[in-house]
Amino acid sequence: MSKVPVTYKRTDMQSDQEVKWCPGCGDYTILASVQNFMAEMGISKEKIVFVSGIGCAARFPYYMNTYGVHSIHGRAPAVATGVSVSNPDLSVWVVSGDGDALSIGGNHLIHALRKNVNIKILMFNNQIYGLTKGQYSPTSEEGKKTKSSPFGSVEMPLNPMSLALGAEATFVARSIDMDRDLTASILEEAKNHKGSAFVEIYQNCNVFNDKAFELLTSKETRVANKINLVHGEKTVFGEDGHKAVVIRNGIAEIVDTKDVDESEIYVHNIYEENPTTAFSLSRLSHGPYGPTPLGVFRKVERDSYTEDVHGQIDLAKEQKGEGELDKLIRSLGTWDVS
Amino acid sequence: MTTENKTVESIPAITIRFAGDSGDGMQLVGTRFTDTSAVFGNDLATLPAFPAEIRAPQGTIAGVSSFQVQIADFDILTPGDNPDVLVAMNPAALKAHLHDLAPNGMLILNEDAFDEKNITKAGYKVDPRESGELDGYRIFQVPMEKLTKEALEEFDLPGRAVLRSKNMIALGLISWTFNRPLEDTENWINAKFSKLPEIAKANVKALKTGYNFGITTEAFHHTYIVEKASLPPGEYTNINGNIGLSWGLIAAAEKANLGLFYGSYPITPASDILHELSKHKNFNVITFQAEDEIAAAAASVGASFTGKLAVTGTSGPGLALKSETISLALSAELPLVVVNVQRGGPSTGLPTKPEQSDLMFALYGRHGESPLPVVAAKSPSHAFYAAFEASRIALKYMTPVILLSDNYVATGSEPWNLPDTDGLKDLDTNIITKLNTEDGFLPFLRNVDTFARPWALPGTPGLEYRVGGLEKEEGTGNVSYDSANHQYMTDMRAWKVSNIANDIDQLEIHGDESADTIVLGWGSTYGGITQAVNRLNEKGVKVASAHFVHLNPFPDNTLEVISKFKQVIIPELNTGQLLKLIREAFLVDARGINKVAGEPFTAQELADKIEGIINE
Numbered sequence: 001m002s003k004v005p006v007t008y009k010r011t012d013m014q015s016d017q018e019v020k021w022c023p024g025c026g027d028y029t030i031l032a033s034v035q036n037f038m039a040e041m042g043i044s045k046e047k048i049v050f051v052s053g054i055g056c057a058a059r060f061p062y063y064m065n066t067y068g069v070h071s072i073h074g075r076a077p078a079v080a081t082g083v084s085v086s087n088p089d090l091s092v093w094v095v096s097g098d099g100d101a102l103s104i105g106g107n108h109l110i111h112a113l114r115k116n117v118n119i120k121i122l123m124f125n126n127q128i129y130g131l132t133k134g135q136y137s138p139t140s141e142e143g144k145k146t147k148s149s150p151f152g153s154v155e156m157p158l159n160p161m162s163l164a165l166g167a168e169a170t171f172v173a174r175s176i177d178m179d180r181d182l183t184a185s186i187l188e189e190a191k192n193h194k195g196s197a198f199v200e201i202y203q204n205c206n207v208f209n210d211k212a213f214e215l216l217t218s219k220e221t222r223v224a225n226k227i228n229l230v231h232g233e234k235t236v237f238g239e240d241g242h243k244a245v246v247i248r249n250g251i252a253e254i255v256d257t258k259d260v261d262e263s264e265i266y267v268h269n270i271y272e273e274n275p276t277t278a279f280s281l282s283r284l285s286h287g288p289y290g291p292t293p294l295g296v297f298r299k300v301e302r303d304s305y306t307e308d309v310h311g312q313i314d315l316a317k318e319q320k321g322e323g324e325l326d327k328l329i330r331s332l333g334t335w336d337v338s
Numbered sequence: 339m340t341t342e343n344k345t346v347e348s349i350p351a352i353t354i355r356f357a358g359d360s361g362d363g364m365q366l367v368g369t370r371f372t373d374t375s376a377v378f379g380n381d382l383a384t385l386p387a388f389p390a391e392i393r394a395p396q397g398t399i400a401g402v403s404s405f406q407v408q409i410a411d412f413d414i415l416t417p418g419d420n421p422d423v424l425v426a427m428n429p430a431a432l433k434a435h436l437h438d439l440a441p442n443g444m445l446i447l448n449e450d451a452f453d454e455k456n457i458t459k460a461g462y463k464v465d466p467r468e469s470g471e472l473d474g475y476r477i478f479q480v481p482m483e484k485l486t487k488e489a490l491e492e493f494d495l496p497g498r499a500v501l502r503s504k505n506m507i508a509l510g511l512i513s514w515t516f517n518r519p520l521e522d523t524e525n526w527i528n529a530k531f532s533k534l535p536e537i538a539k540a541n542v543k544a545l546k547t548g549y550n551f552g553i554t555t556e557a558f559h560h561t562y563i564v565e566k567a568s569l570p571p572g573e574y575t576n577i578n579g580n581i582g583l584s585w586g587l588i589a590a591a592e593k594a595n596l597g598l599f600y601g602s603y604p605i606t607p608a609s610d611i612l613h614e615l616s617k618h619k620n621f622n623v624i625t626f627q628a629e630d631e632i633a634a635a636a637a638s639v640g641a642s643f644t645g646k647l648a649v650t651g652t653s654g655p656g657l658a659l660k661s662e663t664i665s666l667a668l669s670a671e672l673p674l675v676v677v678n679v680q681r682g683g684p685s686t687g688l689p690t691k692p693e694q695s696d697l698m699f700a701l702y703g704r705h706g707e708s709p710l711p712v713v714a715a716k717s718p719s720h721a722f723y724a725a726f727e728a729s730r731i732a733l734k735y736m737t738p739v740i741l742l743s744d745n746y747v748a749t750g751s752e753p754w755n756l757p758d759t760d761g762l763k764d765l766d767t768n769i770i771t772k773l774n775t776e777d778g779f780l781p782f783l784r785n786v787d788t789f790a791r792p793w794a795l796p797g798t799p800g801l802e803y804r805v806g807g808l809e810k811e812e813g814t815g816n817v818s819y820d821s822a823n824h825q826y827m828t829d830m831r832a833w834k835v836s837n838i839a840n841d842i843d844q845l846e847i848h849g850d851e852s853a854d855t856i857v858l859g860w861g862s863t864y865g866g867i868t869q870a871v872n873r874l875n876e877k878g879v880k881v882a883s884a885h886f887v888h889l890n891p892f893p894d895n896t897l898e899v900i901s902k903f904k905q906v907i908i909p910e911l912n913t914g915q916l917l918k919l920i921r922e923a924f925l926v927d928a929r930g931i932n933k934v935a936g937e938p939f940t941a942q943e944l945a946d947k948i949e950g951i952i953n954e
Contacts, residue, residue: 015804017816046799051640052806061804062817067796069643070806071636072666078633082640082648083796085624086599090644090796108636111629309624316619323621325589325759330575334756335377337569 008039015065021056026177026203030124031063033183038064041191048091051080053100056131057124057203060095074105077112080119084306091191094121099129102138102158109198110167116195118306120187123200124177125160127287128209141287146208161282161297164198165275171197172278173296177204178217182228182294189296195304202288213288227284229295234265237291245284245293252280254291270299344553345560346517351410352564353418354512357435358427358448359396360389360403363505367425368405370509374522376576376753379566380409383865384578384751385417385938390606390689397451397459402434409516411565415717415865417750419940423515425508427451427482429460436471445475446511448504450483478557482507482548489547493540503544510548517563520545572755579718579747580607582754583677584614586725588621591647593726594733594765597622599641601634601650606689607745608653608679631656635663635676642672643805645769645795647729651677654696655686657703657740664738665704668831670805671782671791673732673767675725680744682936691936692746694861695912700740701890701919707828709835711735712889714742716864719754721747724887726762727842733767734841735834736790742889744911746862746938768793770801779803781815789834791815839891845884845899853880855952856903858928860886860916863909863939870944879949886916892923900924907931907951909944 013035021027038048048066052058054073061068067090071079076094084092101109101123112119128146129135135148139160143152164172171193175183183201190197202213215225227237227245235245236257244257244265252266272278278298285292354371356364365386372384385406394401408418420440426432428451439445447467457465466472467479486504493500513520524542531538552558591598600623602612616625624646628634635650642648652660657678667674680696682688696703700712711731715724721743728741770792773779781803782791794801803815811818812826847856849871859867864885871883884899886892900906900920906928908917917930931947933939 017804044799046797046802049644049796050804061806064804065802067643067802068804068806069640069670070804070808071639072662072807075632075636075663078628078636079640079643081626081633082599082601082637082642082646083644084640085626085637086597086641086644086646087795087797107629108633111633313619313622313624320620323588323592323618323623325592328588328618328621329585329756329759330573332575332577332581333373333377334573334575335379336573337379337566337755338571 006042006044008045010035010039013038013045013065015063017062019063020059022207024206025056026126026205027057027060027124029177029180030183030201030203031060033180034187035064037184037187041188043091047089048093049083050093050095051076051083052095053105054131055097055100057095057097058100074100074103075108076100077105077108077119077121081112081117084118085309088118088306088310092119094119096121096123098123098125098127098137098139098160102160102163110163113164113167113169113196113198115305116170116302118195118304120190120197121199123160123198124203125200126203126205126209127212128205130205130208134208139287141289157287159282159286160200162279165279165282165298169198169298170195170300170302171296172298173197174200174202174294176202176213176216176294179294186296189299193299194307195302215290216288216292216294225291227291227293229268229281229293229297231268231270231296233268235268236265243291245281247277247280250276250280252277252284254284270296272298273300344558346563347560348563348565350412350564351408351414351418352423352516352562353406353408353421354423354425355404355406355421355435355438356425356508357402357404357431358505359430360391360393360401361396362403362427363502364403364405364427367505367509368407370523370526371512371518372407372751373576374513374518375407375409376574377522378518380564381412381414381567381569381753382407382409382576383414383417385746386749387937388690397428397430397456399430399434399460402431404431404435409564411567413567413569415869416941419942423512425512427508429457429462429466432466433460433462439475441474443475444478445472446478446480446508448482448508449479450481480507480511480551485547485551486544489543490540493536495536495540499537500540503541506541506544507548507551510545511552514549514552515558515561517561520549569753570755574753574755576751577719577722577754578749578751579715579721579743580610580679580749581614582718582721583715583725583741583743584611586722587615587647587649587675587729588618588623589722589759589762590726590729590765592621593762594647594729594767596645596647596767597624599624599626599638599646599648601626601628601638601641601648602652603628603631603634603656605653605656607681607748608651608656608677610748611651611677611679631659632663635660638674639663639667639670639672642667642674643796645793647675647733648673649675649677651679653679653681654683654699657696657699661704664710665706665708666807667738668704668708668710669807671736672738673736673793674738675728675732676738676740678740678742679748680742682934688936690745692744692862692938693911693934693936694744694863695915695934696742697860697889697912697915700742707832709832709890710737711739711835711838711891712742713739714861714887714889715747716861716885716887718747718750718752720864722754727887730765731838733765734790735788735838736768736793737835742861744862770794771798773800780813781805782810783813789830789837836891839894842888842893844895845886845893847882847884847899849882850875850880851882851902853882854903855881855905855907855948856900857881857883857907857909857948858886858916858920859883859909860889863911866939866941866944867909869941870948873941873945874949879952881948881952889916897924900926905929905952907948909939909947911938
C-alpha cells in the first residue's frame with residue numbers, strides 16, 4: 001500500500017450527492033465516522049475504492065468522494081476482489097449489510113475471508129431488511145415478528161463474529177454506530193491489516209428495528225453490557241469492573257470479578273494464532289441481548305491473496321521473461337508450408 | 339520407413355475414428371496421430387467425443403470415448419463424415435460406432451477384448467463377429483493385449499501398467515497403415531515420461547510392436563499415403579478452439595496495452611481456457627478461480643472497473659448464473675468479455691456434446707432492456723480472432739460482449755496458418771486521465787462517434803466517480819429516477835450496440851452468387867456448411883452460403899445479401915434460433931435445418947438436406 005502524507009478535511013471526503021437515508025438512521029453516524037477517519041488516514045482519495053452490494057448500507061459509496069461501485073446484491077466482496085487484485089495499490093473497502101453479506105452474499109463473504117483478499121469489509125448489522133421495508137434477516141433474533149414472520153421468526157440467527165472466525169478470517173472486529181471512537185480505532189487497525197478485515201458495526205434502523213442495540217447504547221445499560229476487548233488488557237467490564245471474562249476449558253465465561261483470582265481473568269490477545277479463544281469470546285453473546293464483546297477479536301498475519309497473486313506473476317516474469325505473442329502462438333510446435 | 343514390399347496406395351483423404359473405454363487412451367492416440375499428420379503437412383480437422391463421466395463402467399457403451407480425425411492432401415473444413423477406418427478397442431466401442439463406419443470401411447478390432455463378458459456388457463446377444471453384422475467391412479482382428487504382454491515381458495512392470503500400453507499397439511499399427519513415421523511420437527513419449535524411463539521404453543516398444551505387426555502380418559496387404567496438402571504457404575500450428583480463444587484474449591490485452599483478468603469457475607467444456615490462461619502469468623494474466631459463477635463474473639466487473647481487459651468464461655448453465663452481473667456491466671457501461679462455450683442443454687444437459695442452443699440466451703438472457711453485442715467463433719483457429727474481436731468491441735464501446743464458442747470448436751483442432759502478430763491492430767480504449775469538461779469530470783459524457791463513455795481508472799487523481807446498477811443521469815452518471823432520462827438512457831444503450839454494425843466485417847458470400855438459394859450459418863457449423871456448399875457446387879447445384887461472426891448487431895449488408903436470393907436456408911444445432919432472428923429482422927420465409935443430437939452436422943448430411951429443400 002503506497003502512502004502519501006495527505007490529509008483532508010471531512011468535506012473533501014464527501015461527494016456532492018444528497019444523503020438519502022431515513023432521518024435518524026445509524027448509517028449517518030457511521031458515514032461521519034468513516035469520512036472523518038478517511039480524511040486523516042493518509043491515503044490519497046484517488047486510491048480509495050468503495051464497493052457495495054444492495055441494501056440501505058450499500059448506498060454508502062455514492063456519498064464518498066472516492067472511486068466507488070454500487071454493485072449487485074451480495075456480490076460486493078467478489079467485485080472488490082477483482083478491484084484489489086487488478087491494482088494492489090488501491091485501498092479497497094466493502095460496505096455491506098446483514099442481508100447482503102450473510103444471506104444472499106454469504107458465499108462470497110466466506111471465500112474472500114479465507115483467501116485473505118486485501119479488502120476491508122464493513123458490515124452494518126441492523127438485524128432487519130430495511131430497504132425492502134422490514135423483513136427478518138439472518139441476524140434477526142428467533143421469534144422476531146416482522147411482515148414476513150407475523151408469528152415470529154423460527155430461524156436460528158447467525159453470529160457474524162463466529163462465522164468470520166470459522167471462515168479463517170485474519171482480522172475480525174465489532175463496533176457499534178454510536179461509539180465513534182471505537183469505530184475509528186478499529187478502522188485504523190483494519191487499514192493497516194494485511195489481507196481481509198471483517199468489521200461488524202451494529203447499526204440502529206430506527207424505522208424497522210428501532211432500539212435493537214439499546215442495551216449497548218443507552219446510558220443506563222451500556223456499562224453493564226459492553227465488554228470492551230482491548231489487546232493486552234484484562235477483560236473486565238460493568239460498574240467499576242465488577243464483571244470479568246475468564247476462559248475455562250477453552251470456553252469463555254462471565255464471572256463476578258470478586259469471585260475469581262485476578263490471574264484467572266482473560267488478558268486479551270488479538271495476535272493469538274489459534275482462533276479458538278476468539279471464537280469462544282464470540283459465543284459470549286449471540287446478539288446484543290446481554291453482555292456483548294466489542295473491539296478487535298483477532299488480528300493475525302497471513303499472506304494476502306492480492307500479494308500472492310502478484311508474487312506468482314512476478315515470479316513467472318522472472319523465470320520466463322515478459323510474455324511474447326510470437327513465442328506463445330508457436331509454443332505447441334509448428335511446421336512450414338512453402 | 340519400410341513397408342516390406344507391400345503396395346502403397348495414394349489417397350486424397352482419410353477419416354479415422356479411434357474408439358475405446360474412457361481409460362484406453364483413445365484421446366491420446368488420436369492426438370498423437372493428428373500431430374504427426376500435421377507435422378507431415380496434411381490438412382486436418384478433429385472431433386474428440388468423450389463421456390461426461392471421468393471413468394464410466396469399463397466395457398459399457400456409456401464409457402466409450404472416441405476421437406475422429408480427417409487428414410487430407412487438400413483444404414478440408416470438417417473432421418470428416420463417416421469414418422473410413424474404425425479402431426474399436428472393445429465390443430462396446432464397436433457397438434457405439436459401427437453404424438457410422440463407411441461401407442467397405444476398415445475395421446480394426448482388439449480381438450482380445452472380445453470375450454463373452456465384454457460382448458454381453460456391450461449389449462450384444464451374440465458375438466458380433468459371428469452374427470454377420472460386420473459383413474461389408476474389411477475386418478482386421480489384432481490381439482492387442484497379447485502383443486502388448488509379449489512385447490513388454492522384458493520390462494519389470496505390473497500387469498495393469500503393461501496393458502495400459504495397448505493403445506500404443508493401435509497407434510503403431512495405424513501409423514504403419516498410413517505411412518506415418520514414429521519419431522515424432524517417440525520423442526513425445528520420451529519427453530512425457532522423462533522421469534519414468536522404464537515406462538517410456540515400454541511405450542516406445544509397444545508402439546514399434548504395433549508398427550511391425552503391420553509389416554509382418556499377412557492380413558494387411560497394402561498401406562495408404564495421404565500426401566501433403568497444398569495449404570497456403572506459411573507457418574502452421576495445430577490448434578484447438580479453447581487454446582485459440584485463450585491466445586486471442588492474451589493478444590487482445592497486449593494490443594490494448596492492458597493486463598488480462600480472467601474470472602472463471604470450473605465447468606466443462608470451458609475449463610481448458612482457465613487452464614491455458616493460468617499458464618501465462620508472464621503476460622500479466624491474472625486468473626481468478628472463483629467460488630462460483632457469479633463471483634467469477636462479479637470479480638471480472640471489479641477488474642474491468644479497475645482497468646483490466648476483463649473476461650469471464652463459462653458454459654450454458656454458468657451463463658445463467660452470470661446474467662445479473664452482465665446486466666450490471668451493461669448498465670455501468672464497463673467493458674467485459676463473457677465467453678460461453680456452449681454444450682447440450684437445458685440444465686446439466688449434455689456437458690461434453692456440442693450444441694448451439696444458447697444464441698437466444700446470449701441475445702436476450704437478461705432482465706430489463708439489455709442489448710449487447712454477440713460474437714461467435716466458427717472454427718478452432720477462428721476462435722483466436724473471435725476472442726480478439728470480442729475484446730475490441732468491448733473496449734471500444736464500453737460494453738459487455740458475449741463470445742460464443744461450443745464444444746465442437748473448443749475441443750476440435752485444425753491447422754492454423756499463424757498470423758503476423760505485428761499485423762494485429764492495436765485496440766483503442768476509452769481510458770481518460772484528465773477532466774473532460776471545465777467544470778469537472780462527467781463519467782457519462784459520451785464519445786460522439788461510438789457513444790462510449792470515458793473509462794476513468796481508480797488511481798487517477800481528480801476523476802473519482804461512483805457507478806452502479808441504478809439508472810444513471812446522462813453526463814454526470816449520478817443516480818437518476820427521472821422518466822425522460824431513463825427513456826433516453828435505454829435508447830442510448832440500444833443505439834450504442836446497433837451502431838456497431840458500421841464497424842464490423844461485412845457478410846461475405848461464398849459459393850455460387852448467381853444461385854437462388856443461400857445457406858446462412860453461425861458458429862461451429864461453418865466447416866460443415868461450407869463443405870456442403872462446395873460439394874453441391876461441384877455437382878452443379880446452384881447454392882451459396884454466408885456465415886455470421888456477429889450475431890448482434892448483424893453486419894450492415896445483411897439485408898442486401900439476403901435480398902439477392904429467393905430462398906434462405908439456416909442449418910443450426912438447435913431448434914431454430916438464428917432462423918427466428920432472421921425471419922423477424924428481415925421478414926424472409928427462411929427454412930431451418932435443425933439438429934440437437936449432441937453431434938455436429940456432417941457435410942454430406944447438410945448437402946443432402948440443402949439439395950432436398952432446393953429440389954422441393
